Amino acid sequence: MTFRVFMKSLRLAVRTGKRFSLFVIIYSILIGITSIILNDILKGGGEVWLAFFFVGIMAVVALVYGLILSSYRKLQVATLRCLGWTSANIKWFFIGELLLVCVVAAIIDLEIIIHYLGIGYYIGINPPILDATPFLITVFVVIGVQFLGVFVAWRRMLKVRPMEALRKA
Template identity: 30%
Template sequence: MPFRLYKKAIKMTLREKRMFVIFTLIYTILIFSTSFFIEITLSSGSGLLTNYFILIFFFTSLVLSLLYAWLIVARNRRVWATLKCIGWTNGNINSLVTGIIIFTTILGFFIVIEVLLHYAAVVGYLQTANLLRNFPTTLISLTPVILTFGMFLIVQLIAIILANRKVLKVRPIIALKRVGQ
């Protein structure tokens, strides 16, 4: 049952292309930047400035996650009301919202992994061709990226809780308003 709902969540997410692309790119940049500063902190010791950047990116991701959850609920208020009218339970709608939020985050994570793999492949190739010297093959190791992804999932859980509370407040009567307009 949840797999079917998550599949519908992915379809709903891809239907709203502009918002999906914007938030996926923002999450990708935030995951990459946070991972980069965690890598700097782990490799060269804990610098105060890098710790500040990590906190700034963490709180930025929190604010953006809450904004994304709020936008999903606000833009689809009539959809949620219609689904409630045709018999969907609050749990089903909450699974749908959860799938939308998690899908965007996971896709941002995969984009970061893909960029890092391509970076390593290009730099490795150029080093074997003796075109680059003294250039790091790996920009960011996998550990900071996974740590950052874990932090982002925790932040997304907070956003999911907020979105689920907002979905519970949607009344089915909203779907019936302004039908003739």
């Protein structure tokens, strides 16, 4: 049941279109910038506060996305509660959508890095923009921060009563 709910949330996330694309672009930019800053820190010359600043921005974006997501999905969640969905099912519903945004943004950043390195090696210049370690650390931090957005959206959706769906119809 959980896997089916997770897959349904992935399909609904892609269907939203503009909102999904906007947050993928935002997360892609934040992952790229934070990875470069973290790479500089690990090489010995970067500002630690700057990395924390961008992680804070990611947390704010995660909260905003969780609030937007919960307000758009209110009627759908009320309908699903009428059909007997539990709070755990609703939690997986939000986890799927928020994680899909993070994974797609990470894949876009990875693609950009691979092309950058390929062009650099082809031309003969090979200053890697960043190593794999800072990129992976940043992706896991973003996924961890996303759970803050999941928690906010999930807590708001637990307050939705099934009768709200019936009143709207």
